Structures are given as C-alpha cells and as structure tokens.
Amino acid sequence: xxxxxxxxxxxxxxxxxxxxxxxxxxxxxxxxxxxxxxxxxxxxxxxxxxxxxxxxxxxxxxxxxxxxxxxxxxxxxxxxxxxxxxxxxxxxxxxxxxxxxxxxxxxxxxxxxxxxxxxxxxxxxxxxxxxxxxxxxxxxxxxxxxxxxxxxxxxxxxxxxxxxxxxxxxxxxxxxxxxxxxxxxxxxxxxxxxxxxxxxxxxxxxxxxxxxxxxxxxxxxxxxxxxxxxxxxxxxxxxxxxxxxxxxxxxxxxxxxxxxxxxxxxxxxxxxxxxxxxxxxxxxxxxxxxxxxxxxxxxxxxxxxxxxxxxxxxxxxxxxxxxxxxxxxxxxxxxxxxxxxxxxxxxxxxxxxxxxxxxxxxxxxxxxxxxxxxxxxxxxxxxxxxxxxxxxxxxxxxxxxxxxxxxxxxxxxxxxxxxxxxxxxxxxxxxxxxxxxxxxxxxxxxxxxxxxxxxxxxxxxxxxxxxxxxxxxxxxxxxxxxxxxxxxxxxxxxxxxxxxxxxxxxxxxxxxxxxxxxxxxxxxxxxxxxxxxxxxxxxxxxxxxxxxxxxxxxxxxxxxxxxxxxxxxxxxxxxxxxxxxxxxxxxxxxxxxxxxxxxxxxxxxxxxxxxxxxxxxxxxxxxxxxxxxxxxxx
Amino acid sequence: xxxxxxxxxxxxxxxxxxxxxxxxxxxxxxxxxxxxxxxxxxxxxxxxxxxxxxxxxxxxxxxxxxxxxxxxxxxxxxxxxxxxxxxxxxxxxxxxxxxxxxxxxxxxxxxxxxxxxxxxxxxxxxxxxxxxxxxxxxxxxxxxxxxxxxxxxxxxxxxxxxxxxxxxxxxxxxxxxxxxxxxxxxxxxxxxxxxxxxxxxxxxxx
Numbered sequence: 001x002x003x004x005x006x007x008x009x010x011x012x013x014x015x016x017x018x019x020x021x022x023x024x025x026x027x028x029x030x031x032x033x034x035x036x037x038x039x040x041x042x043x044x045x046x047x048x049x050x051x052x053x054x055x056x057x058x059x060x061x062x063x064x065x066x067x068x069x070x071x072x073x074x075x076x077x078x079x080x081x082x083x084x085x086x087x088x089x090x091x092x093x094x095x096x097x098x099x100x101x102x103x104x105x106x107x108x109x110x111x112x113x114x115x116x117x118x119x120x121x122x123x124x125x126x127x128x129x130x131x132x133x134x135x136x137x138x139x140x141x142x143x144x145x146x147x148x149x150x151x152x153x154x155x156x157x158x159x160x161x162x163x164x165x166x167x168x169x170x171x172x173x174x175x176x177x178x179x180x181x182x183x184x185x186x187x188x189x190x191x192x193x194x195x196x197x198x199x200x201x202x203x204x205x206x207x208x209x210x211x212x213x214x215x216x217x218x219x220x221x222x223x224x225x226x227x228x229x230x231x232x233x234x235x236x237x238x239x240x241x242x243x244x245x246x247x248x249x250x251x252x253x254x255x256x257x258x259x260x261x262x263x264x265x266x267x268x269x270x271x272x273x274x275x276x277x278x279x280x281x282x283x284x285x286x287x288x289x290x291x292x293x294x295x296x297x298x299x300x301x302x303x304x305x306x307x308x309x310x311x312x313x314x315x316x317x318x319x320x321x322x323x324x325x326x327x328x329x330x331x332x333x334x335x336x337x338x339x340x341x342x343x344x345x346x347x348x349x350x351x352x353x354x355x356x357x358x359x360x361x362x363x364x365x366x367x368x369x370x371x372x373x374x375x376x377x378x379x380x381x382x383x384x385x386x387x388x389x390x391x392x393x394x395x396x397x398x399x400x401x402x403x404x405x406x407x408x409x410x411x412x413x414x415x416x417x418x419x420x421x422x423x424x425x426x427x428x429x430x431x432x433x434x435x436x437x438x439x440x441x442x443x444x445x446x447x448x449x450x451x452x453x454x455x456x457x458x459x460x461x462x463x464x465x466x467x468x469x470x471x472x473x474x475x476x477x478x479x480x481x482x483x484x485x486x487x488x489x490x491x492x493x494x495x496x497x498x499x500x501x502x503x504x505x506x507x508x509x510x511x512x513x514x515x516x517x518x519x520x521x522x523x524x525x526x527x528x529x530x531x532x533x534x535x536x537x538x539x540x541x542x543x544x545x546x547x548x549x550x551x552x553x554x555x556x557x558x559x560x561x562x563x564x565x566x567x568x569x570x571x572x573x574x575x576x577x578x579x580x581x582x583x584x585x586x587x588x589x590x591x592x593x594x595x596x597x598x599x600x601x602x603x604x605x606x607x608x609x610x611x612x613x614x615x616x617x618x619x620x621x622x623x624x625x626x627x628x629x630x631x632x633x634x
Numbered sequence: 635x636x637x638x639x640x641x642x643x644x645x646x647x648x649x650x651x652x653x654x655x656x657x658x659x660x661x662x663x664x665x666x667x668x669x670x671x672x673x674x675x676x677x678x679x680x681x682x683x684x685x686x687x688x689x690x691x692x693x694x695x696x697x698x699x700x701x702x703x704x705x706x707x708x709x710x711x712x713x714x715x716x717x718x719x720x721x722x723x724x725x726x727x728x729x730x731x732x733x734x735x736x737x738x739x740x741x742x743x744x745x746x747x748x749x750x751x752x753x754x755x756x757x758x759x760x761x762x763x764x765x766x767x768x769x770x771x772x773x774x775x776x777x778x779x780x781x782x783x784x785x786x787x788x789x790x791x792x793x794x795x796x797x798x799x800x801x802x803x804x805x806x807x808x809x810x811x812x813x814x815x816x817x818x819x820x821x822x823x824x825x826x827x828x829x830x831x832x833x834x835x836x837x838x839x840x
Contacts, residue, residue, distance in 0.1 A: 116662045181673055189665045219669060223677035227684065234779065239769035242684070248692045248772035256687070257680065564642060571659040578658045582642025624797065630809040632642035 009554045013530050015562040020113075020526035022586050031586040033118035034526055038125050039104030040422075045129055046096040052136070053087035054489070056080045058482060061446075065479035067467035077463035078146040079165070083139065085149030086169065089269065090176050091132045093407055097272030098183050098218070099128065101414060102211045104422070106187060108517035108524060109205045111196025111533045111540075113567035116189035119587050119626065120182050126594030127179035134601060135172035138165065145169035148461065150262070151232075153243040153254045158236045166236065167605055170229040175601050177222045184215035184222075191215075193569050196516070197559070197577040198535040202296075205515045205538065206289060209296045210275025213303040217264045217271070220307065225261035228254060237607065252317060259310035266399075267306040269407045270370075274299060274341055276410035277363050280417050281345055283513045284360040285352025288539055291344045298337035298344075305334050315386045324383050331381040338374060342367060357511075358432030362413025365440045369405025373398055376451065391461075394454025400447045412439065412492060419496060420506030424522040427499040435491035442485025449474040449481075514539030519547060532559040532568055535575075565631065582631040589626030596622055641808040647732035650811050654730045660815075661808075667816035671823045674787070678827055681780045682834050688772045695838055696773045700766045703835055707758070712832045715751045715788070716825045718744045722818040729814055734806050737814070738799060744821075745795040752788050759785065777835060784831045787824050794820065 022028045022037075032038060060080050063072040072080070103121065107114055115121045138144040143164045147156040156166045191212045195204060204212075232254070234240035241247035243254050282289050289295055311319060311327040345367060354360065376398040380386045389395060419427050453474050458465065465471050509518040519541045520529050531554040537543055553559055561567065565583045570576055596619040603612035641661075644653045689695045696702065721744040729737035759781060768778040794817045801810050 117666060120666075181670075185666055185669045185673075188669050189662055192665055193659070193662050219673045220676050223673055224680045227677060227680040231684070231775075231779070234768075234775070240775040240779070241769070241772045242688075242775055247770075248688065248697065249775075250688065250691050253684065253687055257684070260680075563640070566640070566642070568638060569659070569662060572665075576658060577638055579653065579656075579661075580638045580640045580642070581662065582640070620793065627797075627813075628801075630807060632645065632807065632809070 008557065009530075012554065012557060012560050012562045016527045016530060016560070017525070019562065019565055022526065028586070030591055031122075031588050033114065033122050033584060033586050033590075035103050035107050035115045035118070035121060036422075036524065036526075036528075038121050039100050039102075041125050042095050042099030042103060042128070045125075045132065046092050046100055049087050049091035049132055050096070053084050053092055054486065056084040056087065058486060060084065061479040061482040063463060064465075064475050066476060067465055067469075067472050069464055072463065074463045075146070078148075079139075079144035081461065082145045082148050082151075082169070083135075086135065086145065086173070088403070089149065089265065090173065090180075091128075091135070093269045093403070093411075094180055094218075095128050096411055097269075098180070098187060098211065098214060099125065101272060101276070101411075101418075102183070102187050102214075105418070105517055106190055106208055106211055107194065108520070108528055109208055109515045110191065110194060110199060111516050111529060111535065112190065112194035113528050113532075113561075114583050115186050116193055117186050119584050119590050121186050122587070123590035123593055124179050124182040124186065126591050127182065127597060128176065130594050130598035131172055131175035131179060131601075134175060134598060134605075135168055138168035138172075143168065145172075150258060151254075152258075153232070153251045156232065156236075156254075157243060164605065167233065170233050170236075171601050171605050174226055174229050174233075175597070177226050178597070180218050181222055184218035187211055187215040188219070192572045194567060195570055195575040196533050196535050196540075197568065197570060197575060199540075199570075199575045201573050201575075202293065203535060203538045203540075203575075204296075206278035206292065206295055206299065207275040207515070210271045210278070210299045213299045214268050214271045216300075217268045217303045217306060221261045221264035221268065224257045228257035228261070231257075233604075252314070255314055255317065256310070259313040260307075262313065263310045264303070264306040266402070267302050269403050271299060271302060273366060273407045273410035274302075276414040276417075277341075277345055277366060279513075279515065280359045280363050280410070280413055281348050282352075282539070283417075283511045284357055285349050285354045286512070287348065287352040288514070289344060290348050290351065291340070292538060294340055295344045298340040301337040302334065305330065305337070309334065312380065312386070315380075315383055316390045328381045328383050332378065335374070335378060338370075342371065357416075358427070358429060358436055359413040359417035361433060361436040362409050362416070365436065365443075366406055366409035366413070369401050369409060369443065373401030373406055376401065389454055391459055392454035393450040393458045393460060396460050397447050397450030397454060400450070404447065405443055409439075409443075412489075415492065415496060417511070418517075419499065420510045421517055421522045421524070423500050423503070424506055425499055425503030426506045426510060427503060428495050431491060431495040435488050435495060438488030438491060439485060440488075442481050442483075442488050445481025446478050446485055447481075449478050509541070512542075514542045516540055519550075530554050530560065532561065534559070584629075584631040587626060587629070589622055593619055593622045593626065644808040644811075645805065647729075647734050647806045650806050650808055651730065651732040653808050654811065661812045663812035663816045664819065667819050671820065675823065675827070678780075678783065678830065681776070681783060682830060685776045685780060685834050688776055689838075692772065696777075697771045700771070700773060702839060705836060705839060708832050708836065711751055711754060712828045714747060715828050718747050718751075719822050719825050721747075722821045726815055726818045729802075729806060729811055732806075734802060738802055741795055741799055741802070741814075745792060745799065748788065748792050748795065748821075752785065752792060755785055755788070780831055781835070784824075784827060787827065791817070791821055791824050 022032055022034060063069050063077060145168055146165050147161060151169055154160060191208050231242040235242050241249045243249045243251050278289055308330045309327055311323060312331045315324055416427055416432055453471055458471050506522050508521050516533055519533060531550050533550050536546055540546060561580060565585050566580050567583055568577045569579050569581045571578055596615050600612050600615035600619060603615055639653055639656050641653050644650045721740040725737040725740040766774045768774045798814055798817055
C-alpha cells in the first residue's frame with residue numbers, strides 16, 4: 001500500500017519482523033510453525049504425489065491403448081490401479097486442498113496471524129508426509145496395495161491376499177487419517193475462533209465456508225473408515241471375525257462402513273473446488289457473489305447430505321428395495337445445493353463485467369465438466385440404470401468428470417490465481433490460456449469416450465480386452481487424450497516455474513481481489529498483517545475506508561500486537577475480539593512425534609508388536625516434551 | 635480494543651482468574667478438544683453400529699458357547715467411573731477461582747479412582763479373553779474391540795490427568811487452565827461413552 005510509514009509505525013513493523021522471524025535454512029523448514037511455510041510444504045509434497053499418481057494413470061492408459069497389449073502384467077496393473085486411486089484421493093487432493101490451500105489461505109482470508117494450533121499444524125504435515133512415504137515404500141517392495149482403492153473384502157482378506165499389500169493400504173490410511181483429522185480440527189478451530197474483529201459468520205469468505213464444510217465432513221467421515229480399517233487389520237493379523245460369514249461376520253459390513261466414509265469423501269474432494277470458484281469468480285467479474293448466504297448454506301448442505309447417500313454405491317449388492325429407494329431419493333437431493341451454486345456462479349459472471357483470464361477459464365471449464373459429471377451422476381440415482389451400468393466404464397467416466405474435471409480444474413485455476421500472492425510475481429497469461437485449452441481438450445478426450453465404452457459393455461478394472469469387441473478406437477483416443485492432458489499440465493508447471501524467476505512483479509493486489517489475502521504484501525510477511533484488520537463486510541478489501549483505517553491504527557499502534565507472538569481470538573459467531581492469545585513458535589517436537597508414529601506403524605506392519613509398544617511410548621514422551629514448553633515461555 | 639486481555643501474560647492464579655472472568659467465549663484449546671471429541675464420538679458410534687449390525691446378522695447373540703455378559707460388576711464399575719466427572723469439574727471451577735490446592739486435590743482423587751477402575755477393567759478384560767477369545771466369533775470380536783477402544787480412552791485420560799498434576803505442581807498459567815478445561819471435557823465424554831458401551835454390551839440381557 002502506498003501509505004508512507006512514519007517512524008513509530010516503522011519501529012513497530014521492525015519489532016514484528018524480529019518477533020516472527022524463524023530460523024533460516026533447512027532447520028527452519030523442519031521446525032516451522034508458520035502456516036504459509038507449512039502450506040508450501042504441503043503444496044510441493046502433494047504435487048510430487050500428483051506426479052506419481054499421474055504416471056500410474058499414464059502407464060495404465062498405455063496398457064489399455066490397444067487390445068491384447070502386453071506392456072503390464074495383470075498383477076502390476078492391479079497395483080497401479082489401486083495406488084492411482086489412493087494417491088489421487090489421499091495424497092493429492094485432500095492434502096492439496098485442506099493442507100496447501102486451506103493452510104496458506106484461511107488465516108490470511110480471516111485476518112489472523114497463524115492457525116489456531118500452529119504446532120499441531122506442523123504435526124499434520126509431517127504425519128501426512130510419513131504416511132505417504134509409508135504407502136509408497138510398498139512399491140519398492142513389490143507389495144503395493146492391489147485390491148482397488150475401495151479394497152473390498154473378501155478379496156482383501158488374507159486367504160485371497162496373503163502378502164503385505166493390504167496391510168500397507170490399511171495401516172497407511174489409518175496413519176493418513178490421523179494427519180487429516182488433525183488438519184480438520186485445526187481448520188475448524190481457526191475459522192471459529194481467529195476471525196478478525198468484525199468478521200461475523202455471515203462475513204466469512206465463501207472459500208472459508210467451503211473449507212469449514214470439508215473439515216466438518218472429515219471429522220465425521222474419517223472415523224468410519226478408521227474403524228473399518230482397524231477391523232480389517234484385526235481380522236487379517238489377529239484372527240478376529242468381522243467380514244467372514246462362517247464366523248458370524250458379513251462382507252457387506254466392509255462396504256457399508258467404507259462408503260459411509262467414501263461418499264462424504266467425494267464431497268470432501270469437490271467442496272474446496274467450489275470454494276475456489278467462489279474466490280475467483282467475484283474477482284474477475286468485479287462484483288460480489290450473488291446469493292452469498294444461500295451459497296454458504298449450500299456448501300454446508302452438500303457436506304451434510306453427503307452422509308445420507310452412501311448405499312448408492314451398493315445398488316447391485318442385493319440390499320432391500322426400500323433401502324435402495326431411500327438412498328436413490330437422498331442422492332437426488334444433492335442436486336438442490338449443487339444447482340444453487342451453479343446458478344449463483346454463472347449468474348454472478350453474467351451480471352458482472354467478466355475478464356476471462358486463465359483462472360476464470362479454468363472455473364468455466366470446471367462448471368461445464370461439473371454439469372456433465374453431475375448429469376451422469378443423477379442417472380445413477382435411477383436404480384435400474386445403475387444396476388445396468390455398474391462396474392462398467394460409464395461409472396469411471398462419471399467420477400473422473402467429477403473428481404478430475406470438477407475437483408482438479410479449480411485447483412489448477414487456483415494455482416494461477418494465487419501465484420502472484422505467494423511468489424510476488426505474475427504468470428504468463430498467453431501460456432496460461434494455452435495450458436487451459438490443452439488441459440480441457442485432454443480431459444474431454446480422455447474421459448468422454450469412457451461413457452460410450454461403458455454403454456457398449458466394457459467393464460471397469462480390467463487390464464486388457466480382446467480385439468473382437470470394437471473397444472480399441474475409443475481406448476486409443478482416451479490414451480491420446482491422457483497424453484494431451486499431461487502436456488497441458490506440464491505447460492502449467494513450466495509457466496509457473498518460469499514465472500517464479502522471470503515473471504514481472506505483481507504487487508500486493510494485481511487482480512483487485514475482495515478478500516483479505518490481497519490486503520497484505522506479496523508474499524505476505526511471517527506475521528501476515530502489520531495491523532490486525534477490522535472488517536465490516538464479506539469483501540473487506542473492497543472497503544477502501546476500512547483499509548485506510550487499518551493504516552491509521554498502525555500509526556497509532558492499535559491492534560498491532562507487537563509485544564509477542566500474538567493474535568486476537570474472537571467470539572465464535574459475532575467475532576467480537578475477546579483476548580490476545582500467545583501463539584507457539586517453531587518447535588522440533590512435531591517432527592519427532594511424527595517420526596515415532598511412523599516407526600510405530602512400520603512395526604505394526606512387520607508385526608513386531610512389542611517394539612511397536614516401545615514406539616507408542618516414545619510418541620507419548622515426545623508429545624509430553626512438546627507440551628512442556630508453553631507459548632509464553634518461548 | 636487495545637485493552638484486550640493478554641492471556642499469555644497470565645502466569646499466576648489471580649491473573650488466570652481475571653482472564654477466566656473477562657473472557658466472552660471458550661478458549662481455542664476447548665474448541666480443539668470439543669471437535670476431537672466429536673470425531674471420537676463418531677468412531678464409537680461406528681463401533682456401536684457395527685455391534686448391532688452383526689447382532690442382527692446372527693441368530694444367536696451371544697453365540698451358544700459364550701457366557702452371557704455379567705451384569706453387576708460392569709455396572710458398579712461404570713458408576714464409579716462416571717462419578718469422577720464431579721471431581722474433574724470441581725478441579726476446573728476451583729482452578730478458575732484461583733484455588734490451586736483444591737484443584738490439585740480434586741484431580742488427585744479423580745485420577746486415583748480412574749486408575750483403579752482401569753486396573754480392575756484390564757484384569758476382567760484379560761480374564762474374558764481367555765474365556766472367549768476374539769478369534770472365536772464375530773460376537774467376541776466386536777465385544778473386545780469396543781471394550782478395548784474404551785479402555786484405551788480411559789488410559790489416555792489417566793495420562794492426561796497425571797500430566798496436569800505434574801504441570802500444576804509448579805503453578806497455574808492460562809495455558810494450563812485451558813488444558814484442565816479441555817481434559818475435564820474429555821473425561822465427561824469418556825464417562826458418557828462408558829454408559830453407551832456398557833449399555834450396548836449388556837443389551838443381550840434385556
């Protein structure tokens with residue numbers, strides 16, 4: 001901002017710089033509690049896993065490019081297919097949206113200086129990294145999970161899967177779930193308690209509402225996956241009986257618990273995309289989102305309804321008709337909050353003065369792909385149609401339109417949109433537009449023919465197919481599409497890497513965005529804001545008078561909080577400032593706890609239960625050491 | 635607004651009391667625990683749901699070779715555990731008024747009873763495992779998984795209380811006060827959970 005900083009203000013800012021400075025170099029990154037640095041760690045790690053999941057997809061597409069192809073053995077194909085699903089969902093989309101976007105942006109958007117629990121935030125990251133490495137270690141032992149990401153029993157029981165493959169899956173996901181739960185708790189507490197003075201619930205940015213909805217979904221969905229995985233491990237390794245009929249168990253119990261998690265999971269993946277759309281659309285349309293409260297409620301409703309639809313993944317398992325009808329009706333209800341949002345996005349663009357820069361193009365692509373994937377989704381709510389197309393490529397087409405087209409396009413648009421904020425530089429617009437069209441065409445060409453293949457009978461989860469069925473040309477076009485899509489993604493990353501070093505300076509607010517992250521410098525300083533902003537609307541950065549008042553408060557030293565590592569905490573609904581809380585700074589203990597936990601899981605995998613007990617005790621000791629340093633003692 | 639209380643500066647009982655009195659909303663740490671409890675409650679909801687799912691899939695529950703769950707001892711033990719919610723809440727209100735000694739005595743009473751409960755329950759657990767091991771049927775599998783899960787939560791609660799006793803030995807800060815409130819909340823949850831778990835496990839007797 002072009003405010004001349006007079007001497008006292010300059011001194012205050014210098015003091016903030018000193019208080020919030022973290023150690024330099026690798027050690028600084030290992031002990032950091034800065035939500036922005038943790039967000040970047042999440043970003044690069046999730047991106048690496050995206051690369052791994054993408055390579056797995058390309059290998060499968062190469063194998064399927066023509067009939068009777070011999071590139072991959074069926075065993076390898078099964079492992080690639082499972083790892084592709086697990087990676088994209090648990091190691092790419094969730095950490096990218098909650099870990100990278102949520103971590104980096106939520107405190108900035110609500111005018112806070114960090115997350116509510118900074119050390120637990122670091123712990124989440126290290127646990128996530130360790131769980132990802134744990135699962136990927138299986139690839140090097142040639143024992144990667146191979147029963148699909150849904151891991152249905154009885155296939156996943158040890159009679160049929162005797163190796164360590166499924167144990168890598170089950171323990172890895174329990175491990176990963178701890179990390180996701182910690183992140184979700186942190187994000188909920190942050191949005192509830194750390195909003196800037198005046199940012200009452202109805203003024204919280206829609207992106208934060210989406211992240212809040214995702215976090216609530218994680219909190220209530222992950223336990224059923226965890227319980228399911230614990231049952232599976234107890235049955236596989238200690239002889240318990242949950243899933244075998246001979247001893248009073250039931251294989252459908254696995255599916256019920258899995259999808260009771262798995263369907264909310266779909267909305268966990270898509271909701272951040274909706275949140276990103278509600279950030280990008282108002283900025284480039286130069287107007288506020290229409291129906292703001294309805295959109296906020298719709299985001300929460302999507303998450304809520306997601307808990308009542310799980311059995312629509314089980315229409316072909318022989319459940320009673322009355323159950324099927326209930327879940328079909330519930331599934332159709334999801335259309336309502338989704339349609340509210342689609343209309344709100346499109347009408348906001350239509351009523352504004354849209355400027356079709358790259359991020360908005362990605363949102364346009366997102367809306368189109370979401371509508372197509374949504375329409376094929378409604379078709380599955382018709383029970384006979386679902387029973388006819390279940391286990392065919394039609395299903396694969398549907399969910400890739402949703403979880404690649406709809407969930408990942410806004411993530412890619414978000415990379416471009418917030419790139420200037422994070423790096424302080426502008427990306428190349430021409431290359432950006434080219435990358436959009438490549439990605440969009442690649443996506444359509446990869447996933448659209450799958451609808452046709454499904455309708456003419458190609459089953460899912462097959463590693464090859466005979467030449468006599470006429471599936472070859474469609475499969476070939478999908479493989480070509482997958483490589484065009486990859487080219488588009490490479491242009492995106494090439495553009496961003498080049499712009500990181502050569503892009504023109506962006507300034508604090510290149511797009512004239514409405515939310516608070518644009519009110520500070522690019523990249524933001526470690527303390528985010530020199531003075532805690534006071535908010536009077538949902539688009540505070542468009543309230544020029546308020547931001548001038550902030551600058552005045554910096555001069556007077558009000559709400560600068562330059563006496564310590566501090567941020568204000570507020571009341572939950574009205575955001576009345578309540579107290580100034582001391583935030584913990586950098587700590588080596590989160591990394592130590594994650595390391596002990598990782599060794600605990602390795603010992604469980606290798607069935608050294610006594611040693612596992614030792615590492616569990618060490619984990620507790622590390623947690624105790626962590627908490628014996630209180631924030632005000634630092 | 636510059637008069638906002640700085641909770642980090644409160645490192646003596648009277649200062650902590652002042653923060654407790656001026657605060658409008660519950661502290662961050664309480665919210666963190668409340669959300670954690672929400673996810674744990676869902677986990678136990680899943681376990682109880684699984685119990686009934688398996689029960690409705692079996693003609694005999696418990697199976698013929700398994701004794702019916704005992705009634706008296708589990709109910710008495712649960713009653714004793716649930717009663718520790720009182721000293722836990724007493725510790726919170728005493729610490730909030732600056733009476734650190736009362737708070738520590740209440741915590742000590744609570745943790746002794748809780749540890750005694752856990753020791754007794756573990757003894758019963760081992761005895762039952764020998765009588766009808768979890769590998770025998772789906773009944774004993776979910777029985778021991780649910781019970782073991784609850785004992786684990788009691789164990790963690792005992793460790794939290796021991797930790798609080800050690801920390802409050804050197805005085806009271808807002809950080810410790812928040813930890814005490816969060817831990818008391820956790821114990822109320824574990825105690826309600828004990829009622830749900832014992833109710834579920836005794837349901838075949840009804």
